[in-house]
Amino acid sequence: MSDYILSMEHITKVYPNGFVANRDVSLSVEKGEIHALSGENGAGKSTLMKVLFGEEQPEEGKIFFEGREIHPENSISAIKMGIGMVHQHFMLVPSLTVAENIVLGMEPGRFGYFNKREAFRRASEIIEKYRFSIDPRERVENLPVGDKQKVEILKALYRGAKLLILDEPTAVLTPQETEELFVQMNLLKAQGHTLIFISHKLREIKQICEHITVLRGGRTVGTARVADVTEQEISRMMVGRDVMLEIEKPPAHPGKTVLQVRDLPLSDRPDAPTISFDIREGEILGVAGVEGNGQSELAMSIAGLLPYKTGSIRLKGKELRGLSVRKIRALGLSHISEDRMSYGCAADANIEENLFSTTIYQKKYSRFGLLRGKLLDRRTDELIREYRIKCSEKKEPVRMLSGGNIQKVVVAREFSGNTPMILANQPTRGIDVGATEFIRNKLVDLRTNGAAVLLISADLNEVLEVSDSLLVLSSGGVSAYFADAAQVEEDTLGEYMLGLRQMTAQEIGGAVHEASD
Amino acid sequence: MKHRTKDRPLPTNRQIETRFTLIRTLVAVGIALAGCLILILVVSEEPWDAFVAFLIGPLESGKNIATVFETAAPLVYSGLAVSVMFSCNQFNMAGEGALYIGGLVASAVAVKLSLPIVVHPILALLLGGVAGAVVCAVPGILKIKLGATEIVSSLMLNYIVLYLGVYILNYFLIDPAAGFPATERLPESAQLPTLIPRTHFHVGTILAFVLCAVVYLYLYKSKQGYAIRMVGQNEKFARYSGIGVGGTILSAQLAGGFLAGMGGASEVLGSYTRFQWVALPGYGFDGVIVATLAGNNPLLVPLGALFLGYLRVGADIMSRRSDVATEVLSIVQGTIILLVASKLFLQHIKHKYIVSVAEKRESLAAAAPEAAPEGGEANA
Numbered sequence: 050m051s052d053y054i055l056s057m058e059h060i061t062k063v064y065p066n067g068f069v070a071n072r073d074v075s076l077s078v079e080k081g082e083i084h085a086l087s088g089e090n091g092a093g094k095s096t097l098m099k100v101l102f103g104e105e106q107p108e109e110g111k112i113f114f115e116g117r118e119i120h121p122e123n124s125i126s127a128i129k130m131g132i133g134m135v136h137q138h139f140m141l142v143p144s145l146t147v148a149e150n151i152v153l154g155m156e157p158g159r160f161g162y163f164n165k166r167e168a169f170r171r172a173s174e175i176i177e178k179y180r181f182s183i184d185p186r187e188r189v190e191n192l193p194v195g196d197k198q199k200v201e202i203l204k205a206l207y208r209g210a211k212l213l214i215l216d217e218p219t220a221v222l223t224p225q226e227t228e229e230l231f232v233q234m235n236l237l238k239a240q241g242h243t244l245i246f247i248s249h250k251l252r253e254i255k256q257i258c259e260h261i262t263v264l265r266g267g268r269t270v271g272t273a274r275v276a277d278v279t280e281q282e283i284s285r286m287m288v289g290r291d292v293m294l295e296i297e298k299p300p301a302h303p304g305k306t307v308l309q310v311r312d313l314p315l316s317d318r319p320d321a322p323t324i325s326f327d328i329r330e331g332e333i334l335g336v337a338g339v340e341g342n343g344q345s346e347l348a349m350s351i352a353g354l355l356p357y358k359t360g361s362i363r364l365k366g367k368e369l370r371g372l373s374v375r376k377i378r379a380l381g382l383s384h385i386s387e388d389r390m391s392y393g394c395a396a397d398a399n400i401e402e403n404l405f406s407t408t409i410y411q412k413k414y415s416r417f418g419l420l421r422g423k424l425l426d427r428r429t430d431e432l433i434r435e436y437r438i439k440c441s442e443k444k445e446p447v448r449m450l451s452g453g454n455i456q457k458v459v460v461a462r463e464f465s466g467n468t469p470m471i472l473a474n475q476p477t478r479g480i481d482v483g484a485t486e487f488i489r490n491k492l493v494d495l496r497t498n499g500a501a502v503l504l505i506s507a508d509l510n511e512v513l514e515v516s517d518s519l520l521v522l523s524s525g526g527v528s529a530y531f532a533d534a535a536q537v538e539e540d541t542l543g544e545y546m547l548g549l550r551q552m553t554a555q556e557i558g559g560a561v562h563e564a565s566d
Numbered sequence: 567m568k569h570r571t572k573d574r575p576l577p578t579n580r581q582i583e584t585r586f587t588l589i590r591t592l593v594a595v596g597i598a599l600a601g602c603l604i605l606i607l608v609v610s611e612e613p614w615d616a617f618v619a620f621l622i623g624p625l626e627s628g629k630n631i632a633t634v635f636e637t638a639a640p641l642v643y644s645g646l647a648v649s650v651m652f653s654c655n656q657f658n659m660a661g662e663g664a665l666y667i668g669g670l671v672a673s674a675v676a677v678k679l680s681l682p683i684v685v686h687p688i689l690a691l692l693l694g695g696v697a698g699a700v701v702c703a704v705p706g707i708l709k710i711k712l713g714a715t716e717i718v719s720s721l722m723l724n725y726i727v728l729y730l731g732v733y734i735l736n737y738f739l740i741d742p743a744a745g746f747p748a749t750e751r752l753p754e755s756a757q758l759p760t761l762i763p764r765t766h767f768h769v770g771t772i773l774a775f776v777l778c779a780v781v782y783l784y785l786y787k788s789k790q791g792y793a794i795r796m797v798g799q800n801e802k803f804a805r806y807s808g809i810g811v812g813g814t815i816l817s818a819q820l821a822g823g824f825l826a827g828m829g830g831a832s833e834v835l836g837s838y839t840r841f842q843w844v845a846l847p848g849y850g851f852d853g854v855i856v857a858t859l860a861g862n863n864p865l866l867v868p869l870g871a872l873f874l875g876y877l878r879v880g881a882d883i884m885s886r887r888s889d890v891a892t893e894v895l896s897i898v899q900g901t902i903i904l905l906v907a908s909k910l911f912l913q914h915i916k917h918k919y920i921v922s923v924a925e926k927r928e929s930l931a932a933a934a935p936e937a938a939p940e941g942g943e944a945n946a
Contacts, residue, residue: 375808395800406807
C-alpha cells in the first residue's frame with residue numbers, strides 16, 4: 050500500500066551457527082507514525098532491525114522503502130537511503146564536541162581541511178530546526194545520558210534520516226529524560242519523520258505509539274492499533290507459549306534444603322532489591338523474567354564468580370562467601386553458564402579437554418604426575434555416547450561443533466558429576482529443538498534422582514514446563530512466587546514479569562521453606 | 567550410488583586445519599626464500615654462488631651440520647620458554663633477560679664455587695634456571711597484582727636485568743687480566759663437555775632436545791600444563807571451571823623463565839670460555855620466532871629452531887664466501903614470521919575447502935539417511 054513508508058515482507062535470517070533469528074517476519078510501517086516493535090529478549094527485534102539497517106543480510110524476504118525495493122548492503126547504504134538508527138550503546142567520540150560528533154564522517158571542508166566554523170553552523174542549524182536544547186560546543190563526555198542520546202538522534206537527522214530506528218532508547222533514561230525524549234519524538238513526527246520504537250515497556254508504547262508489532266521466538270505474532278488493545282493483551286502477545294516439547298515429568302518429592310539464599314542483592318546499586326529462597330532435594334525452582342533483572346547477578350554470585358557484600362548463600366549449610374570456585378564446586382555445585390562461549394567452554398580446546406576442566410585436578414585422573422590419558426579417553430567416549438554429542442572425533446575442537454552440541458559438551462561435564470545442586474542459567478538458549486528437549490529431560494531426571502535445580506530462563510515454555518515451583522523477577526525485584534509452577538497461567542506470569550502485578554512480601558516469602566536462624 | 571565415492575574417508579575439520587597450518591608455514595618459507603633469492607640477484611655479483619652457499623653450505627659437512635645443531639640449541643631453550651608462556655596467553659618477552667641472567671648466574675657459580683666435575687655444571691644450570699624464573703615471574707606478578715600489561719613491563723625489564731647484570735659483571739666478577747669486560751676463565755669442572763671435536767656441539771645441546779619431550783609432557787600430559795593451556799585459551803572459562811588463574815599464570819612464567827635461564831647457562835657453559843655478554847644476546851626474542859613457527863608445540867620447537875639455525879649458519883657461510891652480507895637473513899626471518907603470524911594468510915582457500923568438504927559430508931549423510939539424527943552439522 051502506498052501510505053506505508055516501509056514494508057518488510059517474509060524476512061528470514063539464519064545465523065552461521067544455524068540459529069534462526071527471524072522466520073518469515075513481516076513489518077509494515079505507515080509514513081509519519083511512531084511504530085512500536087516489541088517482544089521479549091531474543092524474539093528477533095534486533096535482528097530484524099539489523100537487516101533493515103544493512104548490518105545483516107537476510108536469507109529470504111523483501112524490503113520496500115518509499116515504494117521501492119531496497120537491498121541495504123551495509124549501514125552506509127541504509128543511511129544514504131534515509132534510514133537512521135540510534136543504537137542502545139552510544140557510538141560517539143567522547144572527547145569531541147557535540148557539533149563534531151554530529152558531522153563526523155560527513156565533515157564540511159575540503160582537501161583534508163576541517164572547517165570547524167561551518168561544522169558548528171550546520172550543527173546549530175539542525176539543533177534549531179528540530180528544537181533540541183543542546184549546546185553544540187559542549188564536549189560529549191560532559192553530557193548526561195539523555196543528551197548523548199539527543200546527539201545520536203541529531204547525527205541520524207544530519208545524515209537525512211526519514212525513518213529513524215530507536216533501539217530501546219528509554220532503557221538508559223530517567224523518567225524525566227524519557228518524558229523529554231517523547232516530546233522530541235512527537236516533534237519529529239510532526240515534521241514528517243517516521244519512527245520505529247523498540248521497547249517492551251507497555252506504558253510507554255501506550256503513550257506515544259500508533260501501532261505495535263509484536264515478535265516472539267523469531268516470528269511475527271501480529272500488528273495492532275495501540276488504541277485498540279489493552280496492556281494485558283499486548284503482554285499476552287509478547288509472552289504467549291509456542292509449541293510444546295515432550296517433557297516426561299513425574300511429580301516432585303522435595304526433601305531437605307540444599308541451597309539457601311537470603312537477602313541477596315540483585316544488582317550492585319545501593320538500593321537494589323534482594324532475593325531470598327530455598328531449594329530442596331528433588332525440586333526444580335524456576336526463575337522467570339525479562340532478562341537483566343538480576344538473573345545474571347544471582348547466578349554469578351552462587352557460582353562464586355561475583356563476590357556479594359550483603360546477604361548470604363548457603364550450600365548444604367555452608368556459607369559460600371569468599372570461597373573459591375573450586376571449593377564451591379567441590380561442595381556440590383554444577384553450573385551451566387548463560388554465556389556458553391565466554392564461560393561455558395574453551396572454543397579452541399578439544400571436546401575431551403572441555404569435559405574435564407572442573408575435575409581434572411582430582412587424584413584419580415593423574416598417576417606419577419601425569420594425566421591418565423587412557424582413562425580420560427574412555428570417560429570421554431562414554432560421555433559422548435551418553436549425551437549424544439555429535440562430533441567427528443573426541444579430539445575435535447569444540448568451536449567446530451554446532452551450538453546444540455557445544456551445549457551438550459557443557460551439560461555432559463556439569464551433569465556427570467552427580468552433584469546435589471545444579472545451577473542452570475539459560476541452559477537451552479539459542480540451540481536446536483533436539484538438544485533443547487534432551488537437556489530439559491536430563492534436568493528433570495536429575496531432580497527426580499534427588500538433585501536440587503535452580504533453573505533461570507527467559508524462555509517461558511522452559512520455566513513453566515520444567516520447574517516445580519517458580520519465582521518471577523521484574524524490574525522492581527521479585528514480583529511473585531508460585532509453589533506449583535504447573536498451576537500458573539501464562540497471562541498471569543506475563544503480567545508479573547512486566548511488573549503490571551506484584552505479590553505481597555508475605556506471598557513471596559513462600560519461597561523460604563526454613564526459618565533462617 | 568553406483569560405486570562408493572569415499573575411497574578415502576573425508577578429512578575431519580581438525581585434519582584440514584592441521585594440513586593448512588603446515589601448508590601455510592611451508593608457503594611462507596617458500597615465499598621468504600624466493601624473496602631472498604631476488605634480493606641476492608639484485609645486490610650480488612655472483613648470485614648463484616651466494617645462494618648455493620646459503621642453502622647448501624650448512625649441510626656440506628658433518629661439522630657444518632653439528633654447527634647447525636649448536637646454533638639451534640639456545641633457540642630450542644628460548645623457543646620452549648616462549649611456548650610455555652604463550653600457551654598461557656602471556657606475551658612475556660622477559661625470556662631475553664632470563665636467558666641473559668641465567669648465563670651470568672651460571673658463570674658466577676662456575677668461577678666463584680669450586681665443586682666436583684658433574685655437580686658443578688648441574689648446580690650452575692639449575693641456579694641459572696632459577697634466576698631466569700625469578701626474572702620472568704616479575705611481569706607475571708605485576709600483571710596479576712597490578713594489571714600491568716606483561717608485554718610492556720617485560721620488554722622494559724630486559725634492560726633493567728641487562729644493566730644490573732653488567733654492573734655485577736663489572737664490579738664483582740670481572741677479570742682485569744682479560745683486557746675486556748669478562749669473567750675469569752670458566753673452570754674445566756664447570757664446563758659442559760664438547761661432544762664433537764672442533765665444534766661447540768656439547769652436552770647442553772643434547773639436553774635442549776631432550777627437554778622438548780619433557781616440556782611436551784608438562785604442557786600436554788600434566789594437570790598444571792592443562793591448566794596453563796585452558797587459562798591461555800579462555801581465562802573466563804578457566805575461572806568458571808575452578809582453575810586458579812593467577813597461580814596458573816605465575817607457574818607458566820616460572821617454568822618459562824626457568825627454561826630460558828637454563829638455556830643461557832647451557833650456552834655459556836658449553837660454548838664460551840668466559841662470560842662476556844654486555845648486551846642482550848637476542849636469543850630470547852629469537853625464541854618468539856621459534857615458538858611462532860612451532861605453533862607453541864614443544865615437539866615442533868626443535869624443527870623451528872633447527873630451521874632457524876640452518877638459515878643462520880647458511881647466512882654466515884654465504885657472507886664468508888660471497889659478497890652478500892648476513893643481514894639478508896633478517897629479511898627472510900621477518901617475512902616468514904609476518905606470513906605465519908597472519909591468521910588470514912591463505913584463509914579463503916582453507917575456508918573454501920572446508921565448505922566443499924562439508925557439502926560432500928552433507929550429500930553423503932543425505933545418501934545414508936539413518937546416519938543423520940538430531941543436532942546440527944559442524945559449521946565451517
